[in-house]
Amino acid sequence: MIRVGVVGAGGWANSSHLPALTALEEFDVTSVATTNQDSATRAAAAHGVPRAFTDAGELAAHPEVDLVVVSVKASGHAAVIRAALDAGKHVVSEWPLGINADEAAELTAAATAAGVVHAVVLQGHHSPSARFTADLLAGGRIGTLESVTLIADGAPWGGSRIPPSLVFGLDYAEGTNILTIMAGHFLATLERVTGPLIELTARLPRTHDHVLIDGTDRTAPNTTPSHVLLHGLLACGATASVAIHGGNRPAREGFQLELIGSDGVLTATPAEPGTFIHWGSWDIRIDNESLAVPDTYRTVPANVRSGPPANIAALYQEVARAITEERQPHPSFETALRHHRLLAAIEQSAADGATHRLS
Structure with a gap:
C-alpha cells in the first residue's frame, strides 16, 4: 500500500486527485x-483522511507518507516538490512542473538526484x-499522416474579463496562463496522438493590456497572451497548425482536431461540447465512419467518474507500477521538462519571429 499526502487538497485536488x-486499492491517503x-480539516473529513496539515514540509516529513501530491498554484510547486525530495518521498506534481523551463530543469535534476519516482499530471x-486515436494512426487507418490541425478554446484565459479567483494568472511570472495551462495540456495531448513537434514558428498576441475583474468595476494589468498560434513540423514529417483562442466564458465548442492522412481523414471533437x-x-470519425473508443482503453475502476478523475487515476496506476518495478513512470519530470522547453520555443519564436527546432 502506497501512503499518500496531498498538498493543495482544498482546490483542484478535491474534485480530481x-x-x-x-478509488484505487494501491493507495491510502493518509494526509x-x-x-x-x-x-484542511474539511478536506480530510470529506475523504476520510486521518491527518490535516497547514505546512507542506510537515506533511512531506511524516513517516506515514510515501508519496507527495503537489496540487497548488504553479508558482508554489517548486517549494513543495523540494520539501518532498528533501524528505526522500516520491512526487506527483500537477502541470506545469515549474513556472518556466529553467525551474523545471532544476526540479528534474533534483528529483533524479534524489532517486525517487516522479510524475507529472498531463492528463492527455x-x-x-x-x-485510441494514437493507435489508429499507428495502425495505418488513415495511411501516412500528412497534416494536422487543432483549433481549441482557451477560455477562461485570454479574454477581456476574468473571474476574481484567476486574477493572479494575469502576472506572467505566476506561470499560469493560456500558454502554460491551456497550450501546455493541449499540445501534450496532441503529441500523445501524433508524436513530437520538432520545428515551429509561433505568435502570442496580447489583445488586452488590462482585464476587467468579473463582478466589479475594477481592472487588473495583464502581461499574458490572449491567443497561442503556431505552425510546425512533426517528427513523422507531417505539418501541424494549432490555434488556441482565449475568451471570457467557458469554452463553447471545446476543440476540433483534424488528422489528414494519405488514405483518409480522422476528425475528433468533444463528446460533450x-x-x-x-x-x-x-x-x-474516419471519413464518414463513427468510431467508439473500446472499453479496454479505460483501465480504472467503474466508480471513478470519466474525465479528469479517470485520467488522473490512470496516471496513479502507472505510478504504482513504476514504484513496484523501480523505474520512472510516464509522464515523468523528464517528460514535463520536454514540454516546458516546447513552450519556451514558442515564446522565443513569438519574440524573434524565427523558426525554432526542438531536440
Missing part, C-alpha cells in the same frame, strides 16, 4: 494539507480517446 486516489487549518497522456481535449471523451 482525491476521488481518483480513494492532506492546505494553507488554512479549517479547509492517459486519455482513452487520445490513446465545450470539453477540453485532455479532459473528456471524443467523438471520433
Whole structure:
C-alpha cells in the first residue's frame, strides 16, 4: 500500500486527485494539507483522511507518507516538490512542473538526484480517446499522416474579463496562463496522438493590456497572451497548425482536431461540447465512419467518474507500477521538462519571429 499526502487538497485536488486516489486499492491517503487549518480539516473529513496539515514540509516529513501530491498554484510547486525530495518521498506534481523551463530543469535534476519516482499530471497522456486515436494512426487507418490541425478554446484565459479567483494568472511570472495551462495540456495531448513537434514558428498576441475583474468595476494589468498560434513540423514529417483562442466564458465548442492522412481523414471533437481535449471523451470519425473508443482503453475502476478523475487515476496506476518495478513512470519530470522547453520555443519564436527546432 502506497501512503499518500496531498498538498493543495482544498482546490483542484478535491474534485480530481482525491476521488481518483480513494478509488484505487494501491493507495491510502493518509494526509492532506492546505494553507488554512479549517479547509484542511474539511478536506480530510470529506475523504476520510486521518491527518490535516497547514505546512507542506510537515506533511512531506511524516513517516506515514510515501508519496507527495503537489496540487497548488504553479508558482508554489517548486517549494513543495523540494520539501518532498528533501524528505526522500516520491512526487506527483500537477502541470506545469515549474513556472518556466529553467525551474523545471532544476526540479528534474533534483528529483533524479534524489532517486525517487516522479510524475507529472498531463492528463492527455492517459486519455482513452487520445490513446485510441494514437493507435489508429499507428495502425495505418488513415495511411501516412500528412497534416494536422487543432483549433481549441482557451477560455477562461485570454479574454477581456476574468473571474476574481484567476486574477493572479494575469502576472506572467505566476506561470499560469493560456500558454502554460491551456497550450501546455493541449499540445501534450496532441503529441500523445501524433508524436513530437520538432520545428515551429509561433505568435502570442496580447489583445488586452488590462482585464476587467468579473463582478466589479475594477481592472487588473495583464502581461499574458490572449491567443497561442503556431505552425510546425512533426517528427513523422507531417505539418501541424494549432490555434488556441482565449475568451471570457467557458469554452463553447471545446476543440476540433483534424488528422489528414494519405488514405483518409480522422476528425475528433468533444463528446460533450465545450470539453477540453485532455479532459473528456471524443467523438471520433474516419471519413464518414463513427468510431467508439473500446472499453479496454479505460483501465480504472467503474466508480471513478470519466474525465479528469479517470485520467488522473490512470496516471496513479502507472505510478504504482513504476514504484513496484523501480523505474520512472510516464509522464515523468523528464517528460514535463520536454514540454516546458516546447513552450519556451514558442515564446522565443513569438519574440524573434524565427523558426525554432526542438531536440
